[in-house]
Amino acid sequence: MIVYPANSSNAHVLEMVFPGSLGVLFSPSGKRNPRNLPWALDNEMYSAWLKSGFSRDMVTQREHWDSAAWLDAIVWASEQLTPPRFVVVPDVPGNAAETRREFDKWRPHLDKTGFTLAIAVQDGMSPKDVPEGVVCFIGGTTEWKWDNLERFCAECDRVHVGRVNRYRKLWACHDAGAESCDGSGFFRGDQSQVRGLIAYLKEAHGFSERLKQKTIFDERLSTVELEEKPPAFDEFI
Numbered sequence: 413m414i415v416y417p418a419n420s421s422n423a424h425v426l427e428m429v430f431p432g433s434l435g436v437l438f439s440p441s442g443k444r445n446p447r448n449l450p451w452a453l454d455n456e457m458y459s460a461w462l463k464s465g466f467s468r469d470m471v472t473q474r475e476h477w478d479s480a481a482w483l484d485a486i487v488w489a490s491e492q493l494t495p496p497r498f499v500v501v502p503d504v505p506g507n508a509a510e511t512r513r514e515f516d517k518w519r520p521h522l523d524k525t526g527f528t529l530a531i532a533v534q535d536g537m538s539p540k541d542v543p544e545g546v547v548c549f550i551g552g553t554t555e556w557k558w559d560n561l562e563r564f565c566a567e568c569d570r571v572h573v574g575r576v577n578r579y580r581k582l583w584a585c586h587d588a589g590a591e592s593c594d595g596s597g598f599f600r601g602d603q604s605q606v607r608g609l610i611a612y613l614k615e616a617h618g619f620s621e622r623l624k625q626k627t628i629f630d631e632r633l634s635t636v637e638l639e640e641k642p643p644a645f646d647e648f649i
Contacts, residue, residue: 413586413616414450414497415576415609418442418596424449430613435497437594440478440485446492453489453499454594455482457532458551458574461505468506470514477502486525496527497592498547498572503532505551512541530572539567547572547591558584565589579608579623586616 416437417423424447427434435450439459460477467473482502489496501518504510515531522529530547535556542548548568550557557573558581565571565588573585577595585593597605614620 413582413590414592415582415598415613416450416452416572416592416594417598417609418454418594420599422599426610426613430617433613433616435592438485440481443485443488446494448494450497451492451494452497452530452572452592452594453485453527455500455502455532457500457503457505466506468504470504470507470510473504486522489527490525498530498549498570499525499527500530500532500549503534503551505532506534506553508534508536508541511537532574533564539564542568549574551575561585561590562588577605577608579612582608582612583615583622586612 414433414435415423416435418437418439420436423434423436427449435452436446437452437454438444438446439454439456441456457473457477460473461467463476464473486499489499499522501515501522504514511532511534519529528545528547530549531542532549532551533541535552537552539548542564547570548564550561550564550571550573552560554575557575561573561584571588571590573590573593575595576582576585576593577597582593595605595609598609599606611620611623615622
């Protein structure tokens, strides 16, 4: 599984140690040199949703979305040495019906770029909503996403999981068969998140056992058994 830290230039360092496991997910406002890593282009609609107060109304969400920056990012993507693994078509977070309509509206135009497209599925959508040849980007609310992860992975050819920042969730995606996932928190200062990422990579590459089979160390809590799941450590696992 490929892990795409969002808008980060640090992934290339880990890629040298764990080849084939790192990429970068760029947003329109976070474009930079992919440095020969696999990469994908997000649409930044989740940020607009957040700024809208999680409104499900498309018009309200679009008031917080820079469509010009998105179109500039499409041009920028076409100028890179390697194409994106996928481009996430503008969606309407929290609104399945409008997401379907937006995908149908944008697809004829984006198909002309030759890029592989991704549809960001929302609560209430199913694998049948993912057209053939399109990447399934699992968005939606947190609970719905994890409840439906295995179903989408079983029925869709390519699955990417959004907003995955913890060790336990990395393995959940891996075990379900997801092709990739992304997270914005790995290199933003929360050491438990970057430790979780490195632990996952070491285990996935066979450098160490999975944490559920041994003890783990945390600076705040010393050595603890994973099964105990102390509250202060729960976010790491």
